[in-house]
Amino acid sequence: MKKTILGVLLTTFGFSSHIFAAIPVINNSISFNNLPNEIKEEIQSNYIDSCEGLSEDLEIKNPNITFDKDFIANVDFNGDGLKDYIIRSSEVFCTAGASMFTGNSDGFIDIFYQNKTGQYDHVLNYWLGREGLVLEKRKDGYRFKSEYNDSYLVWDKSINKFISFYGPEKRRDILDINDENSTISQTSVEKAEFLKQALQ
Template sequence: MKKLIGFAAIAVFCTNSLAEIPVKNNSISFNKLPIEIKEAVQSEYIDTCQGISEDEEMQVKNPKITFRKGFLVNVDFNNDGLKDYIIRSSDVTCEGAYSMFTGNSDGFIDIYFQNEAGKYDHVLNYWLGREGLELKKIKDGYRFTSEYNDSYLVWDKSINKFISYYGPEKRKDILDLNDENSTTSQTSTEKGEVLRQAFQ
C-alpha cells in the first residue's frame, strides 16, 4: 500500500509540474507520456513559455500555452515494431509570443525512437522550413512529405539513417541519428548555412 501511495504522489507531482502556467492540451494526455517525452514538453515548451513572464518588456505575466492535436504523435516511424514519439513545434502556441516555437517557418520536429528497453531516445531535431511537410503513412512506416513539392523526410531501415530530400534544389541529405546539421535540410543551401550559424 505504501508503494502505491508513493507512486501516486510522484504521478501527481509530475502532472502538476506540467501545469505551472495555464495549459490547454488537445494532444495526447501528458499523464500518459513516457518520462523522456514529458520532460521534453516541460523543458522545451512549458518552461520556455513561462519564461516570457519574466521578461519586463512582455505584457503577459501568466501566459497560457496551448497544445493542438498534432503536437504529439505516437507512431512507429522507423517500422521496427515499436511506437515512437514525434513532437511538432508548430502545434503549440504561447500567449503573447505566438511564433516563439516556429518563427516564420513550419517549425521543428523532434523524433524519439523507442528502444528495446522501452525507453525513448531523442534521435532527430529537424527544421521543417516552409515546405508544408505532413506526416503520411506509407508501406514501410511513415514519412513527412511536402504538399508543395517533392521534399520529404523518411527513415531508411536498410542503412539506419534518415533521408531528407529538398525538392526545389533536388538535394538529398543522409542524416545520422542526432545529426547536428539536420537544421539545414528543408531549406535552400544558402539559408541553411545562415540558420546553422544562428544555432551554434
C-alpha cells in the same frame, strides 16, 4: 490535478515525473498523463518553461500555453514494430509570442525512437522550413511529405539513417542519428538560439 497557489494556476500531469506549470495549460493533443518521462521532460523544458519565462520577461497578463491536436504523434515511424513519438513545435501556441516555437517557418519536429528496453531516445531535431511537411503512413512505416513539392523526410532501414530530400533544389541529405554537423539537423542549443533570434 490543478491547484491554485496565491492566485496562480498550477497544473500537474503524471505521477512519477510531473509536468508543472505556473500558467494555464490547454492540451488538445494526446493526454500528458501517460506519456513516457523522456517526452514529459521535452514538453516541460522546451515548451512550458520557455513560455513561462517569456511571459514573465514581457510581463504578460493572464498568459497560457496551448497544445493543438497534432502536437504529438505516437506512431511506428521507422517500421521496427515499436511505437515512437514525434513532437511538432508548430502545434504549440504561447500567448507571450505567437511565433515563439516556429519563427517564420513551420518550426521543428523532434523524433523519439522507442528502444528495446521501452525507453525513448531523442534521435532527431529537424527544422521544417516552409515545405509544408505532413506525416504520411506508408506500408513500411511513416514519412513526412511536402504538400507543395517533392520534399520529404524518411527513415531508411537499409542504412539506419534519415533521408532528407529538398524538392526545390533536388538535394538529398543523409542524416545520422543526432547528426550535429548536418545543416538541417539541429541540436537543442541551436534550436533555442534560433527561437531566441526569431523573437528579436
